[in-house]
Amino acid sequence: MKKILFIGCLLVSLMSYAQENVKTEGNTVTVTEVAPVWPGCENEENKDNCFNSKFLDHVKTTYKYPRKDSGDFIRGKATIKMHIDEDGVAKIDKIETEEPKIKSAVQIMLAELPKMTPGKKAGKPVSIKYTIPLQL
Numbered sequence: 001m002k003k004i005l006f007i008g009c010l011l012v013s014l015m016s017y018a019q020e021n022v023k024t025e026g027n028t029v030t031v032t033e034v035a036p037v038w039p040g041c042e043n044e045e046n047k048d049n050c051f052n053s054k055f056l057d058h059v060k061t062t063y064k065y066p067r068k069d070s071g072d073f074i075r076g077k078a079t080i081k082m083h084i085d086e087d088g089v090a091k092i093d094k095i096e097t098e099e100p101k102i103k104s105a106v107q108i109m110l111a112e113l114p115k116m117t118p119g120k121k122a123g124k125p126v127s128i129k130y131t132i133p134l135q136l
Contacts, residue, residue: 036084036128037117055132063109063136066101076102080132082110086125088118093129102136 041050065073078097084090090113095103119128 031122033126033128034120036088036119039114039116042117058113059109059134062112064105065136066099066105074099074101075136078102078106078134078136080106080110080134081129082132083127083129084116084119085127086118088116088125090116106134106136 035048035051037047038051038054041047041054044050065075068074076097076099078095080092081094081096082090082092090110092107092110095106097103097106118125120126
């Protein structure tokens with residue numbers, strides 16, 4: 001009787017520690033990673049496409065083109081390396097560009113990114129890195 005009770009308790013405790021989005025088949029363990037979700041994309045079928053389109057809309061509406069001393073707009077390329085942390089906050093790792101005024105304008109734009117639903121791995125929030133090239 002004690003053995004049956006011990007086995008029953010063992011099974012219940014093992015099942016209570018099961019993780020979301022983890023699948024095991026034989027010797028293979030598959031862990032599903034879920035990307036961060038932009039506010040307003042929670043109910044969308046394709047959250048990645050929604051994230052991309054919302055990010056581009058954010059760039060279009062918040063990026064302010066810097067000007068040269070002559071008054072002309074400064075255009076160029078920038079590569080943004082950033083991550084969205086476990087709390088859903090976007091953090092800038094690096095901005096690569098040849099023009100310092102573009103770098104400043106991109107930093108200001110990225111500071112206005114909204115808080116998102118964080119990415120998850122095995123059901124737990126994780127930091128997700130992004131590298132985004134922009135033609136400004």
